[in-house]
Amino acid sequence: MSDALLIVDGLSIALPTGGDRPYAVEDVSFILAKGEILCIVGESGSGKSISASAIMGLLPRRLPAVKGSITFAGRDLLKLPKDAMRGVRGKDIAMIFQEPMTALNPIMPVGKQIAEVLEAHGVGDTGSRRARAIELLTEVGIPSPDQTVDAYPFRLSGGQRQRVMIAMALALKPSILICDEPTTALDVTTQAQILALIRDLQKTRGTGILFVTHDFGVVAEIADRIAVMQHGKIVELGTRDVVLDNPRHPYTQKLINAVPRLAMRMTAAVDTPPLLQVQRLSKTYWRGGLFAKKTPVHAVKEASITLARGETLALVGESGSGKSTLARCVVRLIEPTGGTIHVNGREITGLSQRDFKPLRRQIQMVFQDPFASLNPRKRVGEIVAEGPVTHGMPRAEAMEKAKELLQLVGLDRSSVSRFPHEFSGGQRQRIGLARALALEPELLIADEPVSALDVSVQAQVLKLIADMKKRMNLTMLFITHDLRVASEIADRIAVMQHGEIVEMGTPLAVLGNPQHAYTRTLIGAIPGVAWEATRS
């Protein structure tokens, strides 16, 4: 290929001895052509980010590249001395990272950070660098760039910070841009904008883009070609249409099948008596301190929802929409500032902690973060048995119950004597579910229970939650930012924006015929909607 920008040939990166496999990346070969977007897709631990770091020469010393070559402009980057590599980095190959919140220096104006890139490579003088920074900020679509250039990162939103990162990366007109999960930390609507921006830049500048992601929706949206990685190897490599619509490798097939679909299901109305009634619930925080004027922040504003017994309601919204706050008010982790919550006809707002304790059995919660939600110092059996023990069950009986529950959620009975760190993310979410179910609740609140999981694991855990719900006749409030997941699991969907519920209805109604402008924006921003339509 004459327009090949970067040739990775037989790259192998060793893992330290004692790892679960000898190589982090094994015999990886691909070519990145001028003006194309190559997506590397894989689940966590597949070696996709390590491959990207290798190209930038950012491998940690523990992970040496032992075989292969990375050829750029006739030179093998792996053999390049440090000084020469520094000249390539940023100038010829630039990179943007996942976390826009931490990737920028918090105590330096963004314009100066962009100018720094130019300075490091000896381009221009102070005045011209500033002008160039403003120019770049304009190009990446930052509002009022001549003011933003002097703003500190904390003034900018996540999406804007990621735009600044992109501006920095593009400052020296690199011929290759490496994007390591650049939109994973962003909301869908912001993600859609950033993806459009990357697409645009690639078209106008002809930059070759290596795009690392775990999200098939994003891949469908942006890729020209796709490389699928599993256990450090590329198992499938081909053009977008071939890999997405006609995957040949069983792993690719499994991954694509696991991607949840936007299911416009017609669901029957559940006409049992209501279990949970939330009426005009509000939570207002006051920002400002001793000397600053206090301003109210409405996290939840007069939100009302009703859950019939046995029903699943998905609460959908972007970060900061108040969906988690609402759920935490229901379990009284947060005290609401207005409105009422009734469970089984009994008002729980205003109950003292002691009066509320017996009711806690009825309302349980599954948390988002599989790593933070289990106490690392406790054995799994103890974690699951804790709830019943707290509510007066003898320890031995509770342990027996824990074993049964662990088996029920698909783990071994012997798991009781192991510690959380011995389990994978998906397994930990199963433990978290077992802990919630141990109290035999009527209402289960699931706060983004699958958003930290890989797509194939996500599908399994979702299925398990649905199974358990049916088996134990649970009523469920399911919080998610992912409309696809919501549509698959819920009887009804409620969309939240700025603390208010803007739309509520069956998946068919909300997704098929959205009434509110925000719902339409959300649906339009789902990555890979076009591909979705072609899926069988």
Next chain:
Amino acid sequence: MSGFWKRFSRNKGAVIGCAIFAVVVLMAIFAPWIAPGDPWRMAGPPRTDAFDPAHWMGTDMLGRDVWATIVHGARVSLIVGGGATLAALLIGVTLGAVAGYCGGWIDDVLMRFTEFFQSIPSFVLALLIVAIFQPSVGSIVTAVAIVSWPPVARVVRAEFLSLRSREFVQAAVVLGQGTSQIIFGQILPNALSPIVVLSSFMVATAVLLEAALSFLGLGDPNVMSWGFMIGSGRSTIRIAWWTSVFPGIALFLTVLSLNLIGEGISDAMNPRLHDRGEA
């Protein structure tokens, strides 16, 4: 945990520290058998030179055997070091945990209280307490504990502040566990490593404080202490150097060993601190 011991035992300094400290502990336990008799009593002619066959560390101006005073002095050092540290931990952990977990005005009140103690020069405060309550092992332990708990409270509070927002703590609330159960059952076990490291350094500081108090003549008059020996030998250091030098070495080695152990524990508990340079 086996990984912890492996890393700890690979640390040369820590192992040496453990060995020295073990010797001190053995001396304290078996003092009546190692150096029989009352260390305050005259054991030989006054000012016997060091390395004398009968008194290999010599005797002081009153004929007391320096070796016997070192062996018996180990006891009070360890009692004060251990006792004061335990008491300081009790105060510091409780206040820090409550402040960090509850936050709000409780945190404000407790932290201002802590700062009040931190703003008083700790040695002066200790001197004052011992002087008011008559010098005794009990009052020294109390004084040392009162001046050394504030750092514990601050460290524990900081740990609790970051741990209390973790989801496993919220999960415990949702399960219906009470506040004390969450503080001591859920969060405290996760905050132990910095507390353990800090307490080994606190023992060392307490030993030094006790020696300093005794040096100034505010030690327990019934108990032999290294600080007292250094103090009483001070005036004759040019004619009988051994009376202050040997207790000084004993003090130095004990404090050194505790610091080495503390460093070792700290490194073994946070192995990643040392990998950082590689990444």
